[in-house]
Amino acid sequence: MQIRCNKFNIVPTLQRWNAAEDAPASSYTQQKQMGRSRYTITEADKPHFMTCTVMEWLPVFTRPETVQILLDCWQYQQQHAGLKLYGYVVLENHLHFIAQAPDLNKAVSSFKSYTARKIIDHLEAQHVERILDRLRFAKLAHRTDREYQLWQEGVHAELMFNETIMRQKLDYIHNNPVKRGYVNLPEHWRYSSASHYAGLAGLIDIDSW
Numbered sequence: 522m523q524i525r526c527n528k529f530n531i532v533p534t535l536q537r538w539n540a541a542e543d544a545p546a547s548s549y550t551q552q553k554q555m556g557r558s559r560y561t562i563t564e565a566d567k568p569h570f571m572t573c574t575v576m577e578w579l580p581v582f583t584r585p586e587t588v589q590i591l592l593d594c595w596q597y598q599q600q601h602a603g604l605k606l607y608g609y610v611v612l613e614n615h616l617h618f619i620a621q622a623p624d625l626n627k628a629v630s631s632f633k634s635y636t637a638r639k640i641i642d643h644l645e646a647q648h649v650e651r652i653l654d655r656l657r658f659a660k661l662a663h664r665t666d667r668e669y670q671l672w673q674e675g676v677h678a679e680l681m682f683n684e685t686i687m688r689q690k691l692d693y694i695h696n697n698p699v700k701r702g703y704v705n706l707p708e709h710w711r712y713s714s715a716s717h718y719a720g721l722a723g724l725i726d727i728d729s730w
């Protein structure tokens with residue numbers, strides 16, 4: 522099943538579900554004020570579960586080309602930045618992943634800035650004005666160093682401090698598309714590591730946990 526699932530017109534319900542279950546609880550600014558928050562990268566060389574969410578939950582990843590930008594960036598970081606990617610899922614407006622790197626803060630901030638720039642370039646080339654207008658507006662309320670804001674601030678990071686938590690989060694990641702009713706089995710979702718853990722080919726190399 523392709524990722525174009527918003528055609529079922531169930532997005533408002535899903536957005537509420539996400540806001541309650543999934544969304545970063547505090548902004549990056551709040552996290553900085555709070556210091557060592559539960560939702561920041563606490564030990565930069567250990568595996569963390571992280572979430573990146575598109576501004577206003579806009580469905581940017583209904584386009585396979587935009588998902589490819591994410592996969593290419595992770596692959597580059599696996600080869601050049603020591604990134605270990607243990608699991609991921611990409612939904613139409615957010616993604617979850619569990620990763621580790623010698624400097625995870627740096628890897629994640631480069632991931633967000635690089636993919637934002639490439640995705641905006643793609644949307645501009647494709648004249649996706651409806652989404653670009655919203656991303657331009659989203660930026661206005663935020664920062665002034667760029668024309669668009671693609672990603673919400675922060676990654677809502679959680680340290681995977683033991684085996685049980687790691688397994689729970691991998692299951693959580695892989696079950697996202699099932700819970701949303703997009704597929705019957707996790708490994709049927711094209712844009713996640715579930716197929717890798719089911720012994721099938723995936724779109725990107727995964728570091729098996």
Ligand code: NI
Pocket residue numbers: 543612615617697
């Ligand atoms: Ni989710």
